[in-house]
Amino acid sequence: MRFLVKDNYLFPQKGSDSLPISQISTIPQPCINSNFPYNPDLQLLLTGKQLLLDDLPFPLEEIQHHYENGYITYRKGIEYIKNYPVCCRCGNKAENWFASFPCSRCGEVCIYCRKCLMMGRISACTPLIGWNGPTLEHHLPERILEWNGQLSQGQQAASNRVVEAVGNMTELLVWAVCGAGKTEVLFAGIEAALAACKRVCIATPRTDVVLELTPRLKAAFPGITVASLYGGSEDRHLYAPLTIATTHQLLRFYHAFDTVILDEVDAFPYTVEESLQYAAVQARKRDSAMIYLTATPNEKWQRECRTGKRAFTTIPARFHRHPLPVPHFTWCGNWQKQLKKDKLPANVIHWVKERLQNRKQALLFFPHIALMEKALPILRTFAPDIEAVHAEDPNRKEKVQKMRNKTIPLLLTTTILERGVTFPNIDVAVVGAEDDIFTESALVQIAGRAGRSKDFPDGVVTFFHYGKTEAMCKARKQIITMNQEGVKRGLIDL
Amino acid sequence: MILFLQPHCLICHGVIQPPISWNSIFSEEKELHICPTCEGKFEKLEGEKCRICSRLFQFLEERFRHEDLCHDCVRWEKNLEWKGYLDSNTSVFLYNDFFKEVMATYKFRGDYVLARIFAESIKDLLRRLNPDLLVPIPLSNERLYERGFNQAEALVIESGFVPSNLITRIHSEKQSKKSRTERIHIPQVFQIGDYADIRGKEILLVDDIYTTGSTLRHAAKLLKESGAKRVQSLTLAR
Numbered sequence: 051m052r053f054l055v056k057d058n059y060l061f062p063q064k065g066s067d068s069l070p071i072s073q074i075s076t077i078p079q080p081c082i083n084s085n086f087p088y089n090p091d092l093q094l095l096l097t098g099k100q101l102l103l104d105d106l107p108f109p110l111e112e113i114q115h116h117y118e119n120g121y122i123t124y125r126k127g128i129e130y131i132k133n134y135p136v137c138c139r140c141g142n143k144a145e146n147w148f149a150s151f152p153c154s155r156c157g158e159v160c161i162y163c164r165k166c167l168m169m170g171r172i173s174a175c176t177p178l179i180g181w182n183g184p185t186l187e188h189h190l191p192e193r194i195l196e197w198n199g200q201l202s203q204g205q206q207a208a209s210n211r212v213v214e215a216v217g218n219m220t221e222l223l224v225w226a227v228c229g230a231g232k233t234e235v236l237f238a239g240i241e242a243a244l245a246a247c248k249r250v251c252i253a254t255p256r257t258d259v260v261l262e263l264t265p266r267l268k269a270a271f272p273g274i275t276v277a278s279l280y281g282g283s284e285d286r287h288l289y290a291p292l293t294i295a296t297t298h299q300l301l302r303f304y305h306a307f308d309t310v311i312l313d314e315v316d317a318f319p320y321t322v323e324e325s326l327q328y329a330a331v332q333a334r335k336r337d338s339a340m341i342y343l344t345a346t347p348n349e350k351w352q353r354e355c356r357t358g359k360r361a362f363t364t365i366p367a368r369f370h371r372h373p374l375p376v377p378h379f380t381w382c383g384n385w386q387k388q389l390k391k392d393k394l395p396a397n398v399i400h401w402v403k404e405r406l407q408n409r410k411q412a413l414l415f416f417p418h419i420a421l422m423e424k425a426l427p428i429l430r431t432f433a434p435d436i437e438a439v440h441a442e443d444p445n446r447k448e449k450v451q452k453m454r455n456k457t458i459p460l461l462l463t464t465t466i467l468e469r470g471v472t473f474p475n476i477d478v479a480v481v482g483a484e485d486d487i488f489t490e491s492a493l494v495q496i497a498g499r500a501g502r503s504k505d506f507p508d509g510v511v512t513f514f515h516y517g518k519t520e521a522m523c524k525a526r527k528q529i530i531t532m533n534q535e536g537v538k539r540g541l542i543d544l
Numbered sequence: 545m546i547l548f549l550q551p552h553c554l555i556c557h558g559v560i561q562p563p564i565s566w567n568s569i570f571s572e573e574k575e576l577h578i579c580p581t582c583e584g585k586f587e588k589l590e591g592e593k594c595r596i597c598s599r600l601f602q603f604l605e606e607r608f609r610h611e612d613l614c615h616d617c618v619r620w621e622k623n624l625e626w627k628g629y630l631d632s633n634t635s636v637f638l639y640n641d642f643f644k645e646v647m648a649t650y651k652f653r654g655d656y657v658l659a660r661i662f663a664e665s666i667k668d669l670l671r672r673l674n675p676d677l678l679v680p681i682p683l684s685n686e687r688l689y690e691r692g693f694n695q696a697e698a699l700v701i702e703s704g705f706v707p708s709n710l711i712t713r714i715h716s717e718k719q720s721k722k723s724r725t726e727r728i729h730i731p732q733v734f735q736i737g738d739y740a741d742i743r744g745k746e747i748l749l750v751d752d753i754y755t756t757g758s759t760l761r762h763a764a765k766l767l768k769e770s771g772a773k774r775v776q777s778l779t780l781a782r
Contacts, residue, residue, distance in 0.1 A: 104690070146552050151656030151698070154688045171654040171692070378641060 051103075051154045051175050053124075060124055062114060070175035072126045076543040077296050079182070082120035090266060092116060094289050096181035098249065098306025100125065100139060100332075102170045103179060113179065121183035127176035128161060137163035139172050139301050141328030168281075169301055180304050188247055189293040191273025195241040197234075204365040204541045205235050211363040212239035216248075216309050216339045223315075223351065226365035227374055227532050228469075228498025232343050233263065234310060235365070237270055239341065244274060244291055248308035251293040253300050253330060256504045257281065258470055260294050263313075267294060297326040305331035310334045311341040314469065316348055316491045345469075345498060346491030346528070367536030371543045372507035374529050375500045377493070382514040385482060389424045394481075395526055398514055399432075406433050406459055412477040414462045415496055417485035422462050425481070430461065438462035468495045475506035483513035483522055491508060493525035553579035554658055555646060585642040589635055589782060596621075598635045598782050603665035620761065629764040631774050633754055634673065635782035636665045639749055643781050647752060651695045659695070659702035662780055666703040669778055677708045677741070677769070682734070683758060684713045696751045699780065707750070710737050711763060733759075734766050742772035746776050754779040 052068035053060040060071075060080040071077070092108060095101075106113065116122040129136050136143045142165035153160030156175035163172050172178070201209055208224050210476040215222035216239045226232045236252070252267075254260060257280040277290035279299040293307070312330055334340060347355070354360035367373045368374065382395035405412045414429075415424035419440045426438045437458050439449045446466075452458045453473060461467075465487060478500045480488060488496075493513070500509025513522055536542040551560045560579045592601040594614040601609055608615035620626045632779040637643050670678075680696035700707040711734045724725055736742075749763055754777070764775040 149655070149657035151654075151693050152701075153692050154694075155692055158693075160720070162656070164657070167653050167655055168647070173692070 051177070052157070062110060070158060070160065071124065071177050072128045072130065072174040074126075074128045076398050077124055077125060077126065080118055080120045082183065086119035086121065088116060088119070088121045092122075093181060093183055093186065095287055096122070096179065097289060098181070098185050098223070098303055100178045100180050100304035101302060102172070102176060104170055106179060116183075121181070123180040123182045124277060125178040125180060127172040127178050128163065128174045135161050135174070137166060137172055138178060139163070139169070140166035141324060141332075142166065154512060166301055169298075169321075178304075186289060188244070190244065190247070194202070194244050195270060196272050197236055197270040199234060200369070201234060202541070203371045204229065204367050204536070204539070205231055205369065208235045208363045208365050209238045212341055213242050215239070215341060215361070218245045219308070219337050219338045219339045221342070221345060222346070223355065223359060223360055223362035224365070225347055225355070225362055226343065226345060227368060228345045228495060229346075229368040229370075229502045231369045232313070232365075233266060236341070239309070240271070240292065243339075244271070244307045249291055249293075249306060250309045250311070251295060251300070251303070251307040251333065252311045252313060253295050253297050253333075255297050255310075255326070256470065257296055259313060262294055263294050267292065268459065297329060298334040299328070300329040305332070305335050305514055307334050307338060309339045309341070311343065312526060313343045315342045315344040316346045346494045348491065364532070364535065366532040366539065367541035368507070370504035370507050372501065372542065373533040373536065373542050375497060375511045376529050376533070377511040377513050377526050379483075379496050379513050379518060379526075382516060384516055386421065386516075389421055390427060392424070394425060395514065398481055401427060401512060401514075402460060403432060405477055409459070410477055411453065411456060411458070411475065412460050412479065413467060413473070413499055414460060415468070415478070415480040416462060416464060417482045417487045419464055421482070422464060426462060429462070433459050436460045436462065439467065440464045441466045444496060444519070465492055467499070469498075471499070472502050473499070474503035475509070476500060477510040477512075479512040479514060481514045483515040484517050484519045488521060489513050490521045490524040490528065493521060494528055497525065497529060504540040551576045553577075553582055554619040554661055555579075555582040570694065584746065587638040587640055589638055595632065596630065596739060597633045597754060600638070600782070614782055620757065626761055626765065629768050629775065630757065630761050631776050633757065633777040633779060633782070635754055635779045636662070636669065637781045639753060639758065639781040647781070651691070651752065654692050656693055657748060659698040662699060662704040666699060666778070670703070670705065670748070673748055673776060673778065675776065676745040677710070677747045678705055679710050679747055679749050679763070680707050681749060681763060682709065682711055682713045699752070700750055708741070710741065711735065712737065730764060732766065734763050736766055736770050742767060744773050746774040747772045747776070749775065749777040751779045752781070754782045
């Protein structure tokens with residue numbers, strides 16, 4: 051759409067003296083008129099948000115009215131920095147993620163962002179609408195946190211640090227091993243933030259995690275409204291003091307949260323996709339706390355921790371006080387070549403047969419779908435009910451459930467099951483651990499699938515490889531270091 | 545620095561590995577818009593089809609086929625109010641789940657650039673059909689503003705042709721929310737701009753999908769009544 055700049059105001063208007071919003075150099079922001087009877091529904095919808103006009107079920111006149119009285123902000127959807135477009139919602143600036151079209155809204159050839167297209171198209175003439183009026187106040191129940199569990203010693207130490215970071219509005223990395231019980235570590239920090247009338251968001255890259263966390267947090271904070279946001283969720287417009295969202299959904303927020311907790315920082319797509327990193331920064335207020343949670347920080351972050359450039363705390367041991375299973379490396383030759391001849395390395399077959407005989411369930415990771423599907427019929431000759439699962443498998447959920455119900459003896463999988471899923475008593479093997487897809491963090495996560503339950507704290511982890519990689523060695527080293535630290539801090543019983 | 549910008553697939557965003565063959569070395573390179581994997585998910589309409597609407601007979605129960613016509617077209621042609629207006633429809637792809645998904649991104653999410661995927665197919669067809677005028681099915685002003693562009697017109701433009709916007713739409717509700725009977729029994733939804741251009745012309749209507757054929761027949765009727773000699777249609781999917 052086009053706007054006319056006049057007397058330090060913007061007016062939506064067609065015609066030659068108006069411009070698409072991104073061509074207006076600075077956008078005037080009128081002062082708040084405190085006598086203006088603003089619409090509380092608009093306030094509820096827009097507080098801490100950046101939405102498109104199409105998202106707002108209010109007429110343009112009403113929105114313009116709020117703008118003229120200082121209650122609404124218009125921002126450019128796309129900015130030009132040194133003549134290159136940047137999407138203001140998702141931060142995209144890669145040329146191949148933009149396209150242009152003859153736009154009927156502004157009557158010009160309009161550039162648009164393809165990266166965040168699924169959240170409504172942002173083009174050069176699209177204004178991002180935000181709220182500039184008074185913020186909403188929460189009603190607090192008498193008791194905020196209703197959780198009577200007991201934190202482990204390691205959890206307690208981390209929990210204290212989280213509370214501190216929330217209070218001081220600083221950044222903190224919580225580096226907790228797989229199975230340490232990360233969620234409980236957050237409770238006290240969230241409680242402290244809510245008690246101070248702060249708005250909290252937990253963001254994670256995966257919808258599964260949002261769905262899993264929501265009931266747990268609702269139970270822990272029964273008197274608090276919890277918004278659960280993922281693609282297609284019903285809470286899209288719900289204003290809540292506690293929000294659990296996929297990192298994608300953060301794109302709709304702007305300067306909204308006093309505390310942002312980013313879960314699984316290392317997981318795809320957060321580190322991969324700059325835009326989500328950008329979204330997290332946009333969603334937090336200027337003065338706010340940022341808590342990063344991960345079991346496997348990337349190399350850069352690990353280095354920053356070691357050199358004292360990043361505030362962090364570790365939980366080096368699982369809540370059940372047993373050490374993490376350390377992976378064994380086993381050379382298996384050119385397994386891909388063998389697979390082409392419909393064979394698997396003898397030691398892999400031996401490993402599988404052993405598990406089948408002892409009736410111990412196991413996960414077998416493969417680097418690629420095609421290779422995994424080649425291996426499936428070979429392994430099925432030993433047990434016909436072996437299954438394989440990958441990201442696009444329509445029966446993914448059913449197969450995982452069957453594994454939980456112990457009706458599958460062995461599940462072949464790609465990296466999709468590397469994190470998030472817990473089977474109580476399993477062994478784990480990787481076939482082709484040398485593949486690039488198995489990064490240090492992926493391997494630590496995979497190893498972290500074993501020995502999760504307190505009844506079965508041990509599990510065998512084997513990396514079958516055709517040449518050791520740095521990632522494999524680093525993953526093993528990380529696990530050993532964590533175990534040592536756990537022993538040193540008295541968090542592991544020997 | 546990247547010296548050669550690798551083409552990315554417009555649909556899955558992966559890098560396209562251009563096939564290397566003698567042909568690709570010696571002939572002028574075609575611009576690659578999608579990767580072979582995505583390309584493979586489109587199904588071309590091949591096999592015995594209805595003479596008028598291009599519906600494939602292989603997915604149609606035998607009792608709905610009447611010689612070289614499908615049951616729907618027989619019904620249209622029996623009706624004196626509609627008989628003979630739409631001479632024929634040509635479609636390129638089968639309306640499968642993948643097409644549906646791509647079309648949703650194109651049309652409803654407004655990913656204009658996806659029109660380029662279909663440019664080659666449309667060019668080929670137009671060479672064969674060779675009409676005098678290309679008339680995209682118009683959107684109402686309200687819908688046009690909402691979407692930002694007309695998806696049918698974009699197909700014509702991105703194939704390198706010039707559309708003739710001869711008809712306009714009187715605003716009505718979304719087609720996709722109506723049943724077949726509702727669609728057929730609506731009063732004329734189009735009106736015509738300039739009569740003089742149409743007399744004696746061979747017109748090709750362009751739209752994204754042929755569903756019941758009612759939109760196209762409404763437009764065809766109007767054009768024929770205004771003097772068009774022949775009205776055919778081109779739709780991406782059937």
